Amino acid sequence: MSTLNELSQAIQKGRTKLVQELVPRALEEGLAPRAILEDGLLAGMGIVGEQFKAGTMFVPQVLMAAKAMNAGTALLKPHLTGDHAAPLGRACLGTVKGDLHDIGKNLVRMMFEGQGIEVIDLGVDVAPETFIRTAMEQNCSIIACSSLLTTSMPAMGEVVEAAKAAGIRDQVKIMVGGAPVTQRFCEDIGADAYTADAATAATVAAQYLSAQ
Secondary structure, three states, X not given: OOHHHHHHHHHHOOOXXXXXXXXXXXXXXXXXXXXXXXXXXXXXXXXXXXXXXXXXXXXXXXXXXXXXXXXHHHHHHHHHOOOOOOOOEEEEEEEEOOOOOOHHHHHHHHHXXXXXXXXXXXXXXXXXXXXXXXXXXXXXXXXXXXXXXXXXXXHHHHHHHHHHHOOOXXXXXXXXXXXXXOHHHHHHHXXXXXXXXXXXXXXXXXXXXXXX
């Protein structure tokens, strides 16, 4: 089995220590840092996303895989600086104002990073103006909003309106998700995309960024 395949499988199994052994080995073998990232780390995390979406992998396993992914990326990052390893794009995400839930948001962040997307995590209880200011200052192409409470859902509409008011609505894709959110609600507030799970959200985000 190739080192890259071993790396992919180690990510899928959440074996952080093994990932930390395999990344240096792959570099010693002369593999390009970008190939190690894409064909090893990201390939493994992509499979994790697919299995999570299919219901054959669960949150604790995803968290372990993400921990292993972060460890591998940290080792690889110094070698990527001269390898033209620009991220696919940049997104800011957070749980909207009035909501303190973060598990769903954290899963989305992990899945975004697994697709090679640079993520600015704004945390929870995020005001609409914070989403917009961050998108403008950090040059984000995607704003991703999470809500687990029906009472906080209107804040998603406020994010859309704030983007219009700031004159950036045609420059960013606004994605929404969370247990009470629906496709109809997404359409009603004028957002760009609703997805029912974190893995699909990452796939849609990657499609948006690739099409730029």
